[in-house]
Amino acid sequence: MAHWLFKSEPDVFGWDDLVAKGKAGEEWDGVRNYQARNNMRAMALGDTGFFYHSRSGLEIVGIAEVCALAHPDSTTDDERWECVDIRAVRPFVQPVSLETIKSDPRLADMVLVKNSRLSVQPVTDAEWDILCGMGKTKP
DNA sequence: GCCAACGTTGGC
């Protein structure tokens, strides 16, 4: 299973909103970036990803999982854009801030650090394990 | 709220 990271502004759609959606999850629509779309196309059912609060918060707050494969984005007629559905799995006991991530040399190559503008990004197995440890949450 | 960094668009 591959690992990912989903970014969202908590003022628009935060972790609590995803939790409120329950098992059905939420269509991760509105992505209008090819790299992010390609990442979603590559996702498998059951793949897990961190849920990160951008703009305000700036921390990983929980783990989500892919519950629907890439399909046309219902918010547009433009057939270029696709998205997956994700649902909340469990929160981080201890949220991990961007500051903490940046200060750890083992995480220096994370896309989050290198390309802060990509909203859906891959996470390596090593990064996944380190961050789950920091979050005091099982992978 | 500002602005740097990045991605996209469109004229040439």
Added chain:
DNA sequence: GCCAACGTTGGC
């Protein structure tokens, strides 16, 4: 196919 102009994102 280059690149200037523009729009958006997200850290600060």
